[in-house]
Amino acid sequence: MKDKNTVAMPSKKSLNDIRKESSWLDTNFFLSLSLFFCTYAVVGWSIANLANKWAKIITEQNTIINLLIQEDLLPLIIKLSILFGTVFLSLILSSPLVLITIIFEESINSDLKAFIAILFWSIVLVFVFCSFDYFSDLLVITSSNILLRLDLQKFNNNNSQVLFFIFVMASIAFSVGFILFDFVSKGVVA
Numbered sequence: 591m592k593d594k595n596t597v598a599m600p601s602k603k604s605l606n607d608i609r610k611e612s613s614w615l616d617t618n619f620f621l622s623l624s625l626f627f628c629t630y631a632v633v634g635w636s637i638a639n640l641a642n643k644w645a646k647i648i649t650e651q652n653t654i655i656n657l658l659i660q661e662d663l664l665p666l667i668i669k670l671s672i673l674f675g676t677v678f679l680s681l682i683l684s685s686p687l688v689l690i691t692i693i694f695e696e697s698i699n700s701d702l703k704a705f706i707a708i709l710f711w712s713i714v715l716v717f718v719f720c721s722f723d724y725f726s727d728l729l730v731i732t733s734s735n736i737l738l739r740l741d742l743q744k745f746n747n748n749n750s751q752v753l754f755f756i757f758v759m760a761s762i763a764f765s766v767g768f769i770l771f772d773f774v775s776k777g778v779v780a
Contacts, residue, residue, distance in 0.1 A: 619741050625737065630731070637768060638767065739756065
């Protein structure tokens with residue numbers, strides 16, 4: 591029997607209740623998907639801007655590549671290799687816990703391994719400071735990957751489905767970026 595004078599204690603919320611009452615960002619999957627898509631489209635646009643210049647430089651410097659690859663296919667090969675490299679690197683960096691535990695756990699067992707780890711991270715830090723524009727692009731790409739990965743994992747997808755979806759969406763967005771660049775640049779010239 592309840593006494594009229596007793597005050598009801600507020601019930602403790604379970605972890606599932608807290609997850610259900612999260613902010614509006616948690617329930618808006620299309621926001622993270624659109625940020626992800628726009629990020630990769632912008633990267634595709636910027637790579638398309640540079641790929642033709644790189645192709646000209648490579649063909650001028652290397653006669654072997656001129657014999658093996660047609661001149662029209664070289665920018666496409668450069669774009670695809672950058673796409674796969676960017677997606678692969680950002681997927682590795684979007685789940686850094688495994689990477690960090692492998693590097694630090696294995697590297698601090700002896701003095702020589704600790705010295706090599708410090709030397710490696712010093713070189714990485716120099717690369718970050720010397721080419722901050724590339725690092726900032728990679729940081730934005732990795733952030734958008736993490737955001738989309740978290741949203742996809744909320745839908746109870748397993749890790750391989752999440753990786754496949756991210757790879758497909760990144761490929762589509764990247765392709766849209768460099769197709770739009772080619773379309774706009776040909777429209778300006780014509």
